[in-house]
Structures are given as structure tokens and as C-alpha cells.
Amino acid sequence: MGADEFLMYTEEERDFREYVKQFCLEEIVPHEDKIIKENIYSKEILYKIGQAGLMSVHHPKELGIGKYAGKGLVYETIVAEEVSAVVAGLDMARMASATLYGKPVSRFGTNFQKDKYLKPVIRGEKIGALGITEPNVGSDVAGMETHAEPKDDGFLLNGHKKYITNGSQANFLCVFAITDSEVHSKQGMSAFIIENTMPGFSVVKDLDLMGMNGARVSELIFENIFVPKENVLGNIGDGFAICMDELDSERVAIAAEALGYARPALEKAIGHSQTRVQFGKPIRLFEGVNFKIADMATDFEAARLLTLNSARRYDKGLSISKEAAMAKIFATKMAVDVCDSAIQILGGRGYEKENKLERYYRDAKLMEIGGGTSEILRYLVQREIFKEAKSKK
Ligand SMILES: Cc1cc2nc3c(=O)[nH]c(=O)nc-3n(C[C@H](O)[C@H](O)[C@H](O)COP(=O)(O)OP(=O)(O)OC[C@H]3O[C@@H](n4cnc5c(N)ncnc54)[C@H](O)[C@@H]3O)c2cc1C
Structure with a gap:
């Protein structure tokens, strides 16, 4: 941790980061190669992450585990960064459970839902997932085709x-569906909690991805799944608002994950540029190399500040739609660029799998797409800017 981070985080947050780093060293680093090679995490590792309290930090204290339960989104950004710095795909799985699935249930669930469907997930005993995207529906969430019709008591x-x-892999999924096609999706969409054991739930396949080894990303079919009415999240018609609320916290956590992919790449570039000698001197003495490092470090620092700012705003109950979008746009681009520059600085070695930079690069690219593409987020940022400008007139 650099001297400036001393000012950015409280003493308790810095202690927490050390706790997470130690956990990663003991429980994740020894399994890194296996997860990457076999392209699947073990459920046991998610259980250990849950039992260590690393999925509880931004959920009600009484449902979670450990002394850091209930601390807030800043703590979740610390976990996301540290786990991603070891195995990005594993953090994607952890975060899909803890944040993508966990936050909507935590913020909009009834006590029954939190007890039955959130507690076991954030303790690592069960796995969660969030279902928004469809084959024909990506950025245009309002165009959703999945639908749910009233039937008996559900x-x-x-x-x-x-x-x-x-x-x-998920036991429980938070799924969005249209419940009233006569009105705009902003009023006609609802959120449901379903179980993978409910008749009509099926997995088509796991997708073959460019990166994020270890994660499982799937195509699913729902065929006449009966969902009891106590599994409706929030009120009928609240789905779009719940979805947008979830995306705000997800985007901050993704920005933190991006810090996690960029950090080891930056460290490797700094290290290599000091030891690699060409033309009789370390390559760090060439401006073509050291100016790259200056840019990488500057962007990394800026990404951390944007991410932390949006997490702190969220923890204070402030709106973060604009800030979370800005943090995700900037941090994910930063991660792709930092990995690219690091590969360049390591030269041929950067292209070898052994140095992991090509892996960080492939992992980083996803985050300019998932959770809202950088184009959609720019649309959102400008919309908020002009809304603010109008309200000041
Ligand atoms: C590995 C992975 C994991 C994922 N995990 C989840 C998950 O757990 N749950 C879930 O629900 N979803 C998940 N997603 C889906 C992800 O959120 C979507 O891929 C993303 O929102 C973009 O949707 P799309 O892929 O359909 O692209 P499209 O919406 O088809 O967009 C294609 C291109 O067009 C651009 N574009 C579209 N509309 C506009 C516009 N109005 N202005 C400018 N440009 C535009 C986009 O920016 C993009 O460049 C995941 C995706 C991936 C790849």
C-alpha cells in the first residue's frame, strides 16, 4: 500500500485489507493454478470465503459473519480488489453471489426472504445469481421478454x-420478468427469487469465454416455473427500479475488481523495467518506458479515487448513478490500458502465459461490457449531468 492510500482509507479499513490479503494468501493463492487450469472454482472455496465474512460486509450485520459484517460498500470494494488480484474469475463468482444477487435481496427482501434466501448465500453455504440479460435483451433492459403471469397463489x-x-451453480436466483405488458417496463417489470430445484428450471449450457477462467457463465431456460407469491421481491411492478438500484452497487464493485486486475500488472511492469537491461541500462531509464509507467500509475490512482468516492457516497445513502457509472467507465478502461502497457513493457515476456499479463488483459476486457457497457454508461453520465444542469436553472 502506498503512502497516499494511508490518507484514503481509515485505520479499520486498512486493517480489513490486511485481513483479506492474508486470507487470499492462505486460502486462494494455493488454488490459483488449479482454478485457472480446470476453469471452475470449487464450492468449498466459496464456502470458505463466506465463512471468513467476505460476502457479509455490505449486508445487515445480523445476517452475516464476522466483525466486519454490515460495514458497507467500501469494504466490499476492498474484497473485490484483493480477490481479483489473485483470481478474477473467482471474484466474479463471489460477487455474483454477494452483490449481484445479494444486494437486491438485502435491500428489498422481506424478513422471510432474507432469512431463507440471503443468509445462507452470504455465509457461503449456497450460491446466488442475478438474471437480467437475455439472448435478445442486453443494454435495452426495458425490452425484456421473460414474463410471469399470475397463477393460483403465485x-x-x-x-x-x-x-x-x-x-x-446457483441455488437461488434473482430473476427479472415482465408482469404487465400493457404498461412501460418501468412499471410492468417485477423481480422474483427462484430456486434451481423448482420444476421448469434448466441450464442450456455454460458459455465458452475469452477470459475469466474459473467463473461459470450460463444460458438458462425457465419453462412454466411456479413461483409462490412470497418469492416476489419488493412489490409487483418494482422490478425495473430494483434492477437499476442493483446496477449502481454492482458498478462500484466492478470498478474495484478492475483495480485488482491492474495492480499486479502495474507492479510487474515497474519491477521488470528496473531489472531488464538493454543498450547497457535498465529500460526504466528510457522515456518510452518510464512515461508509460507514469501514465499507468496516474490512471490507477484516479480510478481508485473515483471508485472510493462512489462507494463512500453509497454508504452515506446518497445517489450514485452518475458516480458509479463514471467509476466503472474509467476504472475498466484503465485496467485494459494498464494490462496492455504492461505487456508492452515486458516485451516477449509479456506475451508468455507464465507472466499472467495476457490473462489479466483478457479478464479486464469483460468489464467494459458486463454490468452496463461503457457506451451505455456514458449515456447515463450525460443524462445525469443535464438533469443536474436543468435543476439549477
Ligand atoms: C462474462 C459475462 C458475464 C455476465 N454476467 C451477467 C449476469 O450475471 N447477469 C446478467 O443479467 N447479465 C450478465 N451479463 C450480461 C451483460 O450485462 C451484457 O452483456 C451487457 O449488458 C451488454 O449487453 P449485450 O451483450 O446484449 O450487448 P448489446 O446490448 O447488444 O450491445 C452491443 C453493442 O452495442 C452498443 N449499444 C447498444 N445500445 C447502445 C446505445 N443506445 N448507444 C450506444 N451504444 C449502444 C453496446 O455498448 C455494445 O457495444 C454478463 C455478460 C458477460 C459477457
């Missing part, structure tokens, strides 16, 4: 979801 859910992180 709903019949039908639809097709794609790109669902943890989809084939």
Missing part, C-alpha cells in the same frame, strides 16, 4: 436468460 415464469454468472 406466478408462472417463462423465459430465456443468457450470460448469467453462476447460472449453472
